[in-house]
Amino acid sequence: WxxxxxxxxxxxxxxxxxxxxxxxxxxxxxxKAYLLLLYGKHTPRLLETLxxxxxxxxxxxxxxxxxxxxxxxxxxxxxxxxxxEFKLDAVLIEPTTRFVRGAARLNKHGFVFSNSRGxxxxxxxxxxxxxxxxxxxxxKGVSAQLLRVLKASGAETQKIIExxxxxxxxxGHSSRENKRYSKK
Numbered sequence: 001w002x003x004x005x006x007x008x009x010x011x012x013x014x015x016x017x018x019x020x021x022x023x024x025x026x027x028x029x030x031x032k033a034y035l036l037l038l039y040g041k042h043t044p045r046l047l048e049t050l051x052x053x054x055x056x057x058x059x060x061x062x063x064x065x066x067x068x069x070x071x072x073x074x075x076x077x078x079x080x081x082x083x084x085e086f087k088l089d090a091v092l093i094e095p096t097t098r099f100v101r102g103a104a105r106l107n108k109h110g111f112v113f114s115n116s117r118g119x120x121x122x123x124x125x126x127x128x129x130x131x132x133x134x135x136x137x138x139x140k141g142v143s144a145q146l147l148r149v150l151k152a153s154g155a156e157t158q159k160i161i162e163x164x165x166x167x168x169x170x171x172g173h174s175s176r177e178n179k180r181y182s183k184k
Contacts, residue, residue, distance in 0.1 A: 004150040008040025010137025015095060022102030031113055032133035034099045039130070041089040043148040046075050048113060048126035052100060055110030061100070067093040 014033035018025060038047075050070065051057035058074035064087070072084040088096060100112075107114040113121050113129065121129065127143055135141040142150075151157060164175055171177070 004147075004154045005040075006139060007036055007134070007137070007147060007150075010134070010139050011036025011038075011040050014133075014137050020098070022098050022105065025102045025106070028116065029136075030099060030102055031129060032136050034095060035113075035130055035133045036137045037092060037095050038088075039144070039147050041092060042070070042086065043144065043151045044070060044072060044075075044084070044086070045144065046072060047144075048111075048121045048123055049074065050112040051110050052104055052112055057110070061096075061112055063100075068096050 011033055014029070014036060018030045018033050022030070035047075046059055049057065049059045051060045053061060053063045053068075059072045060070070062069050062071060067090065068088045070086055070088065072078070075084060078084070103112055103114070107118050109118075109120050111120045113126060115121050115125055130144055130147075131141040134147075168175060
């Protein structure tokens with residue numbers, strides 16, 4: 001299944017099975033469904049350290065006026081790139097709202113994802129959870145790294161990258177300079 005779009009579709013199928021009432025959820029299935037929805041649109045690192053809205057931490061899921069955003073301050077290339085911040089795709093607003101409500105009820109540690117005992121996830125446990133989620137979503141079990149590769153190598157992403165390269169060639173400068181020009 002080399003089609004990155006199947007990740008989100010697998011998440012939707014699982015999400016429907018979880019049910020609409022977060023007060024009746026059990027953590028495992030809801031987490032797996034939400035992970036596929038999230039990774040079907042975004043492929044960040046370090047989601048095992050992500051904190052719920054209202055809980056402090058270097059990596060946070062925050063509620064905004066129109067949805068949610070993720071801020072990553074502690075990640076592999078943070079020293080050179082600085083904090084990474086991105087807005088969640090609009091289709092994730094409703095599932096994120098429900099998931100946050102359920103996660104806040106199921107754990108007291110403030111992390112978005114938790115282990116089977118309700119404690120914070122380790123890096124390896126998060127990887128196993130994601131692999132299990134992809135299997136349960138009707139896909140071959142894969143890791144975050146492979147999902148990142150699939151997204152980056154997809155036809156849509158390649159088209160965007162190619163257009164950016166062409167613009168850089170035409171303008172004779174880098175994407176950073178293009179961004180600076182577009183802000184004027």
